[in-house]
Amino acid sequence: MQQDRIITGSAEEAPGLYIHVPFCKTKCPYCDFCSVTDTSLISSWLKSLRTEMELYRHGFGTFDTLYIGGGTPTVLKNGDIDSLFDSLHRYFKFAADTEITVEANPDDITAEKLSQLKSLGVNRLSIGVQSFNENELHFLQRRHTAVAAEKACDLVESSAITNFGIDLMCGLPGQTIQGWQKTLAKALTFEPNHLSCYQLTLEPTTPFGKMKGEGIFALPEEKEERGFFLLTSRFLEEHGFIHYEISNFAKDDQYLSRHNSKYWRHVDYLGLGPSAHSFQNGRRWWNHRSIDEYREDLRKGIRPIDGSETLSPEQLHLERLYLGLRTRDGIAMEDARKGPHGDKIIASLRDAGFIKVKGDRIIATRKGFLVADRLPLLFPD
Amino acid sequence: MKKIRNFSIIAHIDHGKSTLADRLIQYAHLVDDRQFRDQILDTMDIERERGITIKSQTVNLPYTSQAGEEYELNLIDTPGHVDFSYEVSRALASCEGVLLLVDASQGVEAQTLANLYAAMEHNLVIIPVINKIDLPSADIDRVKEEIEHELGLDPELAILCSAKEGRGIEEILEAIVNRIPPPVGDHESPLSALIFDAQYDPFRGTIVSCRLFDGAIRQGDTIRLMSTGAAHKVEEVGIFRLRMESARELTAGMVGYIIAGIKTVSDTRIGDTITLEQNPAARPLPGFKEVKPVVFSSLYPIASDDYQSLAEALEKYKLNDAALVYQKDSSAALGQGFRCGFLGLLHLEIVQERLEREFDQSIILTVPSVQYRFTLSDGETVTVDNPAHYPDPAKIKNAEEPFIRASILVPERYVGTVMKLCMDRRGLNSRMSYPSPGRVEIIFDMPLAEVVFDFYDRLKSITQGYGSFDYELTDYREGELVKLDILVNGEKVDALSIIVHKDRARERAVVVCDKLKDEIPRQQFKIAIQGAIGGKIISRSTITPFRKDVTAKCYGGDITRKRKLLEKQKKGKRRMSIVGNVEIPQSAFLAALKTDNE
Numbered sequence: 018m019q020q021d022r023i024i025t026g027s028a029e030e031a032p033g034l035y036i037h038v039p040f041c042k043t044k045c046p047y048c049d050f051c052s053v054t055d056t057s058l059i060s061s062w063l064k065s066l067r068t069e070m071e072l073y074r075h076g077f078g079t080f081d082t083l084y085i086g087g088g089t090p091t092v093l094k095n096g097d098i099d100s101l102f103d104s105l106h107r108y109f110k111f112a113a114d115t116e117i118t119v120e121a122n123p124d125d126i127t128a129e130k131l132s133q134l135k136s137l138g139v140n141r142l143s144i145g146v147q148s149f150n151e152n153e154l155h156f157l158q159r160r161h162t163a164v165a166a167e168k169a170c171d172l173v174e175s176s177a178i179t180n181f182g183i184d185l186m187c188g189l190p191g192q193t194i195q196g197w198q199k200t201l202a203k204a205l206t207f208e209p210n211h212l213s214c215y216q217l218t219l220e221p222t223t224p225f226g227k228m229k230g231e232g233i234f235a236l237p238e239e240k241e242e243r244g245f246f247l248l249t250s251r252f253l254e255e256h257g258f259i260h261y262e263i264s265n266f267a268k269d270d271q272y273l274s275r276h277n278s279k280y281w282r283h284v285d286y287l288g289l290g291p292s293a294h295s296f297q298n299g300r301r302w303w304n305h306r307s308i309d310e311y312r313e314d315l316r317k318g319i320r321p322i323d324g325s326e327t328l329s330p331e332q333l334h335l336e337r338l339y340l341g342l343r344t345r346d347g348i349a350m351e352d353a354r355k356g357p358h359g360d361k362i363i364a365s366l367r368d369a370g371f372i373k374v375k376g377d378r379i380i381a382t383r384k385g386f387l388v389a390d391r392l393p394l395l396f397p398d
Numbered sequence: 399m400k401k402i403r404n405f406s407i408i409a410h411i412d413h414g415k416s417t418l419a420d421r422l423i424q425y426a427h428l429v430d431d432r433q434f435r436d437q438i439l440d441t442m443d444i445e446r447e448r449g450i451t452i453k454s455q456t457v458n459l460p461y462t463s464q465a466g467e468e469y470e471l472n473l474i475d476t477p478g479h480v481d482f483s484y485e486v487s488r489a490l491a492s493c494e495g496v497l498l499l500v501d502a503s504q505g506v507e508a509q510t511l512a513n514l515y516a517a518m519e520h521n522l523v524i525i526p527v528i529n530k531i532d533l534p535s536a537d538i539d540r541v542k543e544e545i546e547h548e549l550g551l552d553p554e555l556a557i558l559c560s561a562k563e564g565r566g567i568e569e570i571l572e573a574i575v576n577r578i579p580p581p582v583g584d585h586e587s588p589l590s591a592l593i594f595d596a597q598y599d600p601f602r603g604t605i606v607s608c609r610l611f612d613g614a615i616r617q618g619d620t621i622r623l624m625s626t627g628a629a630h631k632v633e634e635v636g637i638f639r640l641r642m643e644s645a646r647e648l649t650a651g652m653v654g655y656i657i658a659g660i661k662t663v664s665d666t667r668i669g670d671t672i673t674l675e676q677n678p679a680a681r682p683l684p685g686f687k688e689v690k691p692v693v694f695s696s697l698y699p700i701a702s703d704d705y706q707s708l709a710e711a712l713e714k715y716k717l718n719d720a721a722l723v724y725q726k727d728s729s730a731a732l733g734q735g736f737r738c739g740f741l742g743l744l745h746l747e748i749v750q751e752r753l754e755r756e757f758d759q760s761i762i763l764t765v766p767s768v769q770y771r772f773t774l775s776d777g778e779t780v781t782v783d784n785p786a787h788y789p790d791p792a793k794i795k796n797a798e799e800p801f802i803r804a805s806i807l808v809p810e811r812y813v814g815t816v817m818k819l820c821m822d823r824r825g826l827n828s829r830m831s832y833p834s835p836g837r838v839e840i841i842f843d844m845p846l847a848e849v850v851f852d853f854y855d856r857l858k859s860i861t862q863g864y865g866s867f868d869y870e871l872t873d874y875r876e877g878e879l880v881k882l883d884i885l886v887n888g889e890k891v892d893a894l895s896i897i898v899h900k901d902r903a904r905e906r907a908v909v910v911c912d913k914l915k916d917e918i919p920r921q922q923f924k925i926a927i928q929g930a931i932g933g934k935i936i937s938r939s940t941i942t943p944f945r946k947d948v949t950a951k952c953y954g955g956d957i958t959r960k961r962k963l964l965e966k967q968k969k970g971k972r973r974m975s976i977v978g979n980v981e982i983p984q985s986a987f988l989a990a991l992k993t994d995n996e
Contacts, residue, residue, distance in 0.1 A: 035954060050955075215950040243946040264950045280953055294954035301958060326958065335968075336961050343952060365979065369923060388922060389948040394967055395922070 031081035031112060032297075033279040036066070036101070037290030038087040039308055042124075046158050046224035047217060051292035051306045052088040058308060059097060062290075065315040066101075069289050070108040072320050077287050077297070081112040082276035089145075091125035095133055102137045116141055116275045123161040123169035131176040141274075142173055142181040143213070149203045150196060153189055170207040180272060182211025187245040189217050190234045194244050201252055210272035214249045215264050216242060243387060250383050262344045263386055281340040283333070291321075300327045339393040347372075347380030356397035366395060401467065402651045403578050404609070406474045406489050408517060409499035410507035410866060414529040418499060418561040418570075419457075419475050425567055426459040426471075428640050456595075456607060456653050458637040463575045464568075470637075471574060472653040487516050488594050488668070488686055488720075492609035492653055495523035495578030497570065498549075500556075502528050502536035505834060506544040507807055507866045514549055523578045526556040527570060532563050544834055581611075583650030589613030589621075590679040591648075591656075591672040594686075598714040602633070604660040605642075608672060609653050611683060616647035620675040621658055624682040628665045629675050630658035663713045668720035689721045691739025692800075692871065693746055693766045693850045694783040696727045696893065697753075698735035700760040700975070700984060705734045711757035712736060715749070722749055727784070731893050731977050732762055737784055740766070743850050762975065762987045764893040768846045771798040771874055785895040788881040791932065798874040799899070800846040805868050807839050812861045816840055819856060823848035824899065845899065846871065851991070882907055882936075884914070884990075885928040889978040894990055904929075907937035910990050915939040917986035925980055 040059060041052045083105065093101065105111075118141040119134055126144070134142070148154050151163045161169070173181050183204045187197045204212060217236065219226045228234060236242070250260050258266040259273070262281065267273035279286050285297045291311040294303045302325035305311045314321035328336065334352060341348035353363055363379065366372045371385035371392060385392055409415045459471040474489040490496070496517045500506055517524055526545050528538060542553035557573060559566030595607035615621065619632045634657040636644040648654045660666055669685035699708045716722050722745075727737035740746040746766060753759045769783040773796045782788060804825070808816055817828065817840065825842035833839055849869065857865045882903050884894035898906050907929025914927045922943055929937035952960060974981040 218950060239944075239946050246946065246948075263948055263952070277953060280957065286954070288954055292955060294957070296954075303955065303958075332961060332965075335964055336957065339960065339964060340952070340957070343948075371922065387946045387948060388944060391922065391944065391947050393964060394971060 030279070030282075030284045031079055032077045032285035032287060033082035033084065033276045034077075034080045034105075034109060035276070035286060035288040035290075035293055036083070036085045036090075036105075037288065037293040037304075038085060038090040038093065039291045040087065040092050041089045042092055042122075043158065043160055046228075047219065049220040049223050049226075050088065053308060056092060059093065061312060062308065063097060063100060063104075065312045065321075066290060067104050067108075068315040068318065069321065070104055072315075072318075073287055073289070074108040077109075077285065079110040079112050080115060080287075082116045082118075082279065083111065084116075084118045084276040086118075086120045086143075089122045089125070090119050091121045091130065095130070098133065098137065118143055118274070118276060120145060121169075121173075123166045126169040126172055128172060128176070131172060131178060135177045139178060140180055142178050143184060143211070144169060144173060144181060144209075145184045146170065146204070147184060147186045148189075149200050150192075153186075153192060153196075153200075156189060156191075157186070167203075170204075170209075174207045180210050182213060182272075182274075183207065183209045184213045184215070186215050186217055187249065188237055188242050190236065192237070192245075194241070194248055197245055198248060198252060201249065205256055210268040211274065212253060212258065212266040213264055214253075214266070216245060246387055247383065250386070260345065260383070260386075263389055278344075281344050282346070283337070283340075299333060300325060302326075335393065338396060339389070342372075342381045342385065342392045343389050345380060347375070347378040350374075350377045350379060353379050353396050359397050362395065362397060366392075371395075401469050402472070402581055403469060403495070403574050404472045404474070404493045404581055404651070404653060405495045405497065405574055405578055406476055406486075406493045407497045407499055408476060408486060408490075408513035409529075410501070410504070410509035410513075412863075413499045413501040413504065413507075413510075414561050415475070415499055418497070418527070418529060418559070419473060421561050421564055421567050422459060422471075422473060422571070423457060423640070425571065426461060428457070428459070456638045458639050458643075458653070461571055461575065464572060467575070469575050470652075471571070474653070486513060487520075490516055490520045490522060491592065491686065492594055493520070493522055494581055495525065495574070497574075498524050498526050498551075499529050500526065500541055500545065502530045502538055502541055502558075503533050505537075505541050505837070506548045509866060509868060511548065512868055524551060525570075525573050525577055526551050526553070527559050527566070528556050529559050529561055531558050531565070532560040540834060548833060581651030583610065583612050585612075585614055585650050587612035587650070588677045588679040589615055589672065589674045590683055591615065592683045592685070593666065593668055593670045593672060596666045596668065596717040598663060598717050599657075602657050602659070604657075604663065604666045604717060606656045606658070606660070606666060606672070607638075607653075608656060610648050610650050612650050612679070613674070614647050614649040615656065615672075615674070621656070621672050622675050622678060623665060623667070624671045624673055624679075625667055626665055626670075628660075628662070630660050630665075632656060632658045663717060666717055668717075686720075689741060691721070691723050691741060692768060692846060693740045693742055694737060694769065695740065695746055695766040696729065696732075696735050696737050696764040696784070697724070697750075698729060698732035698762045698764075698893070700762055702733035704760070708736070708753075708759050708761065711753055711759050715753060715757060719749065719752075721745065727786075729764075729786070729893050731891050731982075732764075732975055739783075743852070743854070760984070762893070762984050763991070764987065765896045765990055766850050767897060768800050768850060770800075770879055770897055772796070772879075773798075782897070785881055785897050786892060788895075788897055791880075796876055797879040799877050799879060801843055801872050801875050802846050802849060802869040803872045804842045804844045804849065805839060806842075806857065806865055807833070807837060808861050808865045810836050810838050812865060813838050813840065815860045816857065816865060819853075819860060820844060823853060824902070843872070844869075845875075845877070847897075847899070848902075880931050882910075883930045884910055885926075885930055886914075886918075886977050886980050886982065887926055888928075889980075891977050891982070893975075893987060903931060904936050911937045911939040913989040914982075914986050915941055917989045918980065918982055920944040921980060923979075 039052045040056055117139045119139050120143045122145050146166045147157055149163050149166055219229045253266045260266055261273050288295045291304055291308050292306040302322050304321045305323045311321045337352055338348055372379050372381055407415045455475045457473050461469045461471050476486045476489045528541050545551050546553045557566055557569050590612045591608040591610045593606050593608050597605045599605055615635055617632055620629055622629050634644050635648045636642050637654040671682035673679040699705050721741050723739040724736045727735050750763055767783050769781055771781055772789050772794050773779050774793045775795050820842045825844045827843045829841040831839045857867055878900040879897055880900050880903055882896050882898050883890050911927045911929055920941055924943050925941040927939045928935050974983050
């Protein structure tokens with residue numbers, strides 16, 4: 018056991034727990050996450066989820082992060098949220114300082130909801146604002162308006178949950194660099210501790226992906242996308258944020274997402290709910306995406322696993338490289354330096370400005386972040 | 399002995415040879431109709447995909463004649479493309495007669511004549527067959543006239559046929575048994591059998607295809623291969639009936655196969671004579687004319703540690719394609735490889751594809767070259783077929799390149815475009831004749847080097863498939879020949895160098911730079927591609943670096959998916975060559991082979 022832990026990275030760190038809430042009031046046309054709009058299924062999903070918790074209750078020890086994502090967790094009624102937390106505490110152990118995050122939709126945020134979440138121990142909110150621009154929100158077919166987004170952020174800022182982040186999207190068709198900077202500046206007025214800035218990507222199975230295939234709209238050119246990325250990074254760093262992962266910024270070390278960081282460092286995590294992924298001791302498995310199949314397996318009392326893989330040392334190495342190069346933690350020198358040309362390759366990537374060497378770590382620069390999908394391929398096998 | 403007939407079908411490409419072979423096979427009921435598929439003798443995927451025959455195939459057809467006599471007809475199917483005429487001549491050495499197929503609407507073509515001459519050289523009985531008489535455009539009278547005047551054959555003896563509709567098949571079969579003589583040969587004489595093909599089987603060793611001229615052979619005999627003296631014990635003999643069918647013995651006049659546990663690939667040589675260890679033949683059969691390669695290119699394994707595997711594959715491949723010649727070669731960009739000689743550009747493509755498909759090799763080919771001749775200032779003459787051996791320009795007194803006499807047959811309406819194509823390719827001295835109304839034979843003196851690059855493809859495309867092309871090497875002529883180098887980020891890619899006429903160098907250089915620009919993937923730095931003669935840059939293109947390539951999200955569900963994508967890309971990278979710090983995919987080397995710039 019101890020040895021396995023060493024291969025997969027962090028030996029001492031406690032595991033994280035993820036709960037996938039597969040419900041939304043409306044489906045956003047760019048989203049390829051698992052979610053449905055039929056909220057009448059919530060109670061049976063909750064029941065299945067409870068069974069799943071029971072099946073995993075002994076496997077993971079004490080968690081120190083809990084992340085409730087989706088979908089839209091805030092579509093759950095107060096009673097359902099209470100019962101969810103009830104079950105979580107019945108089946109699992111959490112450390113005293115557990116980071117408990119809930120993803121919230123601006124339209125669902127009320128003072129009452131916030132105080133309920135606070136009372137349940139939620140100490141971190143991630144607000145799915147996406148934009149403060151009316152046209153962009155309309156294009157994204159979000160439920161909320163710009164005014165509602167601002168109101169929700171105001172509410173959170175003045176609430177008892179002091180640690181919160183705002184999710185934003187850039188690289189939208191027609192969006193200008195100036196417009197994006199305005200959105201960022203607006204977000205900063207609420208003094209969030211965390212910002213996630215995602216460039217719009219078109220997944221082929223989504224309505225937007227299909228529209229792109231039909232040529233209805235196009236994403237910005239590479240040059241502009243580069244502009245969005247660089248502006249985001251420079252602008253937020255100037256305002257005191259740490260660019261700690263490709264799309265994530267934290268006001269301070271203590272505010273980076275501890276839960277998400279586990280994904281990037283091969284720390285164990287358990288994911289419950291349809292489509293959720295789990296990782297333990299070098300093995301990864303994932304649940305059925307279909308809510309029906311998920312419920313069906315649990316009705317029979319079996320784990321609703323759709324597939325799994327045990328990572329070979331090579332696969333773990335490749336994941337360490339590409340995940341590490343996406344974060345400011347970087348990768349270990351020994352991981353990069355393999356083969357007879359290792360040192361030469363490191364030197365040339367450093368000279369080209371893609372990486373910097375810091376002690377025994379190699380860290381992608383901002384320029385390196387820009388090409389993070391290629392960077393791992395440039396290192397020797 | 400008198401019940402055997404060995405024959406072949408010869409024809410210009412597309413005149414319906416494979417279809418006629420299909421009908422003859424169906425007539426013999428070797429397979430039931432349900433299992434039958436068109437082009438049944440073309441067993442290689444690549445033949446079926448391209449609709450061409452590359453390899454000769456043999457099939458033994460039982461036939462009962464109208465007179466009630468039982469025969470065994472050996473059909474040896476042959477390729478039609480000019481590059482494979484050596485396969486035709488090998489097949490003809492095993493026959494006593496041929497069906498000369500002429501398309502009823504196209505008439506006599508360049509390749510029809512070439513095949514006829516080959517058949518006459520072997521003293522074969524020739525049965526003219528006019529095929530495709532079902533076509534609305536069929537002009538039987540005109541074709542008969544051509545048969546009389548251009549081929550010098552009696553048109554009254556021509557059989558009318560539609561292989562597609564199955565008309566005339568019985569008449570053809572009767573003509574085969576009545577007009578083609580039985581093979582001559584003596585059962586009782588010492589064995590002499592000519593190897594005309596071979597194939598390597600990992601379990602049974604080499605499977606030798608041969609024609610017996612004298613004697614007999616059966617299981618348990620010990621054979622001797624006359625050129626090497628190697629002796630082997632016969633495990634099985636048999637005939638080809640679409641699959642191998644073992645037989646008690648093979649006797650004089652028959653065509654069949656021998657399996658004798660020949661595991662050493664180099665023991666088997668096409669054209670060699672097989673005899674028996676005891677009571678050997680006094681002398682070997684004449685064998686085959688040695689084929690001379692005209693196009694040269696180097697083959698490299700994509701991963702340099704696959705060199706040994708490529709060497710073994712080539713050895714086995716050559717068994718089945720005697721026309722390929724090769725020797726070791728090496729390149730700074732691509733490592734250890736082989737310099738190969740081919741019969742033409744199609745032959746080169748086929749070798750490449752078969753090595754990849756049948757032998758699972760991943761290879762890179764360099765730009766094909768012809769054989770040049772240089773006279774140096776000290777009076778020495780050197781022959782160069784590899785740009786790497788281009789002499790020091792300061793020492794070249796005179797340079798010569800091979801010329802051909804190109805003969806192109808086209809319907810009259812294409813004369814203008816064909817003339818232009820030939821002149822663009824440095825064609826000289828054009829002559830024209832009108833072999834029949836509406837059709838023109840255009841003859842040009844042309845440098846061979848201009849033809850090895852996709853000339854045939856271009857001709858086919860500008861004449862909508864109607865142009866036919868044949869050529870013969872004539873002489874060497876003086877020309878200003880330079881070496882064009884391609885540089886990627888300042889480093890010479892030796893595998894892309896070519897020897898080219900000075901007048902064509904710039905155009906080539908521009909095309910290659912453009913092609914490479916499309917084929918080399920963008921990398922994290924700018925890539926300059928240049929064409930240079932000596933130190934002088936004559937063309938240039940630039941590949942801009944990729945500036946952004948990152949996906950925004952990477953959480954639980956994305957991690958496996960993303961790793962799989964990287965694994966796939968990593969695999970792709972192994973198929974690339976690294977020059978300096980630039981990754982060049984195999985497709986870039988292939989693209990450099992094509993010249994079309996229209």
